[in-house]
Amino acid sequence: xxxxxxxxxxxxxxxxxxxxxxxxxxxxxxxxxxxxxxxxxxxxxxxxxxxxxxxxxxxxxxxxxxxxxxxxxxxxxxxxxxxxxxxxxxxxxxxxxxxxxxxxxxxxxxxxxxxxxxxxxxxxxxxxxxxxxxxxxxxxxxxxxxxxxxxxxxxxxxxxxxxxxxxxxxxxxxxxxxxxxxxxxxxxxxxxxxxxxxxxxxxxxxxxxxxxxxxxxxxxxxxxxxxxxxxxxxxxxxxxxxxxxxxxxxxxxxxxxxxxxxxxxxxxxxxxxxxx
Amino acid sequence: xxxxxxxxxxxxxxxxxxxxxxxxxxxxxxxxxxxxxxxxxxxxxxxxxxxxxxxxxxxxxxxxxxxxxxxxxxxxxxxxxxxxxxxxxxxxxxxxxxxxxxxxxxxxxxxxxxxxxxxxxxxxxxxxxxxxxxxxxxxxxxxxxxxxxxxxxxxxxxxxxxxxxxxxxxxxxxxxxxxxxxxxxxxxxxxxxxxxxxxxxxxxxxxxxxxxxxxxxxxxxxxxxxxxxxxxxxxxxxxxxxxxxxxxxxxxxxxxxxxxxxxxxxxxxxxxxxxxxxxxxxx
Numbered sequence: 001x002x003x004x005x006x007x008x009x010x011x012x013x014x015x016x017x018x019x020x021x022x023x024x025x026x027x028x029x030x031x032x033x034x035x036x037x038x039x040x041x042x043x044x045x046x047x048x049x050x051x052x053x054x055x056x057x058x059x060x061x062x063x064x065x066x067x068x069x070x071x072x073x074x075x076x077x078x079x080x081x082x083x084x085x086x087x088x089x090x091x092x093x094x095x096x097x098x099x100x101x102x103x104x105x106x107x108x109x110x111x112x113x114x115x116x117x118x119x120x121x122x123x124x125x126x127x128x129x130x131x132x133x134x135x136x137x138x139x140x141x142x143x144x145x146x147x148x149x150x151x152x153x154x155x156x157x158x159x160x161x162x163x164x165x166x167x168x169x170x171x172x173x174x175x176x177x178x179x180x181x182x183x184x185x186x187x188x189x190x191x192x193x194x195x196x197x198x199x200x201x202x203x204x205x206x207x208x209x210x211x212x213x214x215x216x217x218x219x220x221x222x223x224x225x226x227x228x229x230x231x232x233x234x235x236x237x238x239x240x241x242x243x244x245x246x247x248x249x250x251x252x253x254x255x256x257x258x259x260x261x262x263x264x265x266x267x268x269x270x271x272x273x274x275x276x
Numbered sequence: 277x278x279x280x281x282x283x284x285x286x287x288x289x290x291x292x293x294x295x296x297x298x299x300x301x302x303x304x305x306x307x308x309x310x311x312x313x314x315x316x317x318x319x320x321x322x323x324x325x326x327x328x329x330x331x332x333x334x335x336x337x338x339x340x341x342x343x344x345x346x347x348x349x350x351x352x353x354x355x356x357x358x359x360x361x362x363x364x365x366x367x368x369x370x371x372x373x374x375x376x377x378x379x380x381x382x383x384x385x386x387x388x389x390x391x392x393x394x395x396x397x398x399x400x401x402x403x404x405x406x407x408x409x410x411x412x413x414x415x416x417x418x419x420x421x422x423x424x425x426x427x428x429x430x431x432x433x434x435x436x437x438x439x440x441x442x443x444x445x446x447x448x449x450x451x452x453x454x455x456x457x458x459x460x461x462x463x464x465x466x467x468x469x470x471x472x473x474x475x476x477x478x479x480x481x482x483x484x485x486x487x488x489x490x491x492x493x494x495x496x497x498x499x500x501x502x503x504x505x506x507x508x509x510x511x512x513x514x515x516x517x518x519x520x521x522x523x524x525x526x527x528x529x530x531x532x533x534x535x536x537x538x539x540x541x542x543x544x545x546x547x548x549x550x551x552x553x554x555x556x557x558x559x
Contacts, residue, residue, distance in 0.1 A: 008387055011377035015441060016396060018374060022434045023400045026411035033411070078308070081301060090301050097305065100312050103538035105495030107512045108531040111519050112315035115322055115528070122318040125334070153315070207401075214404035216498045217512070221519055231406050231498075238410050238502070251407025258404055 031255075034248035049249035057253055059227040063144060064212050064257075067151040068205050071159050074152065075204070079164035080189045084175075095164075102157035109154045110221040117141035117149065117222075146222040147229065151212050159204040166200035167193055202265045209261055213254050230254055322528035342525035352514055353530060360510040363425060364493040367432040371440040371489045374433075376482065379444025380474070383451075397441045400434055406498055413502040423507030431499040436489035443488060447481025448474065487541055494537060 034045055050057070078098050082091045101109065116122050119140035127133040141149065170193060178188050219229035230250050237247040322328070325335035326342070346353040381387055382394065400408075412431060413422060421427035451474055459469040475482075497512040505513060511530055519527040 008381040008384065011381035012393055015374040015378040015437060016393065018430075018434055019396055019400060019437060022412060022430055023408060026408045026415060027403065029415070030407045030411045077304075081304070085301055087298055087301060090298075090305060094305050094308070097309055097312060099542070100316075103491060103541050105497075105512065105534055105538065107495065107497045107515055108319075108534050109315070111515060111527050111531045112319045114519060115524055116315040116318040122321065123314060126314075153311070210402060210404055214406045214498065216406055216501065217516060221516070231404075234406055234410065235501070238413075244410070244414060247410060248407060251404070251410075254404045254407065 030248045030251050033244055034252040037245070045245040045249035046252070049246050049253065052246070053230065053233050053250060055227045056230055056233050057250075059144070060213070060230045060254075061257060063147055063151075063229065064209055067148050067155075067212060068208055070148070070152050071155055071208060072201065072205060074156055075160040075163045076189075076194070076201070078156075078160050079167050080193065082164050083167045083193070084185045084189065098160045099157050101154055102161065104154065106154055106215050107217045107221075109150055110218045113146060113150045113153070114142065114221050117146045142222055143225065144223070147218055150218050150222055151208075151215075155208045155211065159208055162200055162204040163197060166197040170196055198268075202268070206258075206262050206265055210258055213258055319528050319531055322524050323532050325525065342529060346526065346529045352509065353511075353526070353533075356509045356511050356514040356530075357533065359425070359508060360494055360512075363428055363432060363508075363510060364490045366425075366429050367436060367493040368486050368489045370429060370433040371436050372482070372486060375437065375440035375444045375485070376475075378441055379478075380448050380470070382441070382445045383448035394442070394445070397438050401438045405435070409499045409502045412499075416503055422503060423505070425508060428500055428504045428508050428510070431503050432493040432496055435496060435499060436492045439488040439492065440485045443481055443485035444478070447478040447485070450481065451477040484544075487544060491537060491541055495534060 035041055035043070037044060078094060082095055085091050117140070118124075119138055123141075124133065124138040128135055128138065174192055175188055178192055183191075214231065216231045216235055219232040220235070223229060223232065230253070234247045234250050237243045237250070321335060323342070324338050324340065326337040326339040328335040345351060348354070378393075378397075382390060387393070409431065416422045416427045421430070455473050455477070456469055459473045460466070464472070494510075495512060496510075497516065500508065500510050500513055501516075504510065509517075511534055515527050515530040515534070518524075518530060
């Protein structure tokens with residue numbers, strides 16, 4: 001028995017070593033580099049990062065929170081329509097539609113939006129042609145609103161897939177019972193379905209936040225100007241100054257933001273488990 | 277007269293169950309379709325637009341001039357396409373060599389510290405990985421791996437490892453352990469049993485994980501940006517450069533090339549990813 005166990009560890013070793021050497025080691029190195037100077041602990045890099053980029057850090061947090069809020073509302077609406085709507089043909093169309101961006105890469109999305117949302121892009125042209133806007137009123141959406149639109153457009157398929165999956169897995173008899181007792185569809189959604197899918201919603205949100213915090217192409221291609229997202233600042237810091245300390249300090253801040261949000265989610269989750 | 281007519285119309289609507297909620301939902305779906313298809317349409321138009329300037333709502337000149345430029349064997353695009361495919365195929369190979377044994381071992385419940393290993397392989401997806409990439413680039417610089425195909429393959433493999441291992445574990449978990457035991461009882465060796473009994477059963481799931489890794493590698497931008505550039509140019513890097521230089525036709529055609537495997541995958545995944553296997557994911 002012991003022999004087979006050690007055998008199995010050997011099977012895992014190559015994969016574990018790869019993650020260890022090429023992910024965990026650089027990860028620890030980045031943390032180390034963020035808080036040390038010539039081998040001694042220091043806060044100068046973090047201070048400098050906050051001095052130079054506090055606006056961008058705030059901008060990143062706000063962008064991510066707004067995107068996630070819109071994502072949550074939209075995915076819940078779509079998933080709820082698929083689960084509760086009595087019109088089969090509509091739900092089928094919707095089920096096909098929302099999956100469309102699932103495997104479209106971020107960089108392709110960024111390129112689409114870069115031309116679509118520009119001042120003279122297809123979107124504004126369509127508004128002008130339909131008489132909704134005059135050419136003088138058009139504004140470019142490249143900037144903070146463009147970043148949010150791109151994030152939501154790309155992540156919508158993923159979060160809706162998770163949430164509608166969770167809704168489909170619910171016990172259907174509960175919904176039927178509630179309907180028989182005369183509950184409206186909105187009430188069923190808010191009081192019966194939502195409370196049960198909160199864990200999945202949390203997973204979708206945390207994963208989306210981590211994704212948004214690590215995408216570089218979108219802020220580079222759509223977020224023209226200042227303030228911009230922290231990922232663009234890190235790339236700039238490295239490519240223009242070779243300044244790994246401040247870049248890593250910014251990385252540390254982004255870990256902390258993600259960790260903070262994940263902790264918030266876990267705490268909520270634990271609280272609910274405790275209440276039950 | 278008009279009141280009764282109105283009532284008639286209302287009753288008719290009711291009869292056909294065309295209630296306001298139906299129209300409301302239809303409008304919602306229509307809006308969603310516009311939002312989803314708008315940018316895609318825009319990309320498609322750009323690929324066949326020879327010139328498209330401000331006062332024109334649509335391109336003033338249509339044509340395939342830029343397609344010829346792209347598919348010229350000496351163009352940047354065909355070179356990048358070749359590099360991208362080479363890197364993606366080799367990344368799949370590396371991931372599979374490492375993940376098949378690991379996935380098989382982790383599919384056994386008796387594996388010690390099973391949760392710990394599963395979480396370890398989740399980590400590369402659970403952290404914002406830009407910081408890690410720039411430090412890998414710094415480390416690789418010391419080893420002379422920066423700007424080499426090998427360096428990019430390593431970065432892509434670590435990124436794809438989570439998919440390949442988690443899906444492999446699910447694929448091996450859905451195999452029938454009784455068949456394996458029967459094979460061993462009939463005198464087959466462990467290797468023979470693995471290659472002839474276990475592996476064929478897990479094959480559909482493993483193919484799905486290959487496709488996942490392939491797509492991840494093909495579409496990866498950030499890691500290649502730090503580790504590969506300027507020597508290695510993959511399609512996403514080329515797209516980025518073309519777009520930043522304002523060369524929207526080339527950028528859009530490159531984007532369209534990147535879209536093809538993604539759409540193919542949508543079709544294939546429905547075939548290979550069985551729901552019963554998906555339900556074993558992460559268990």
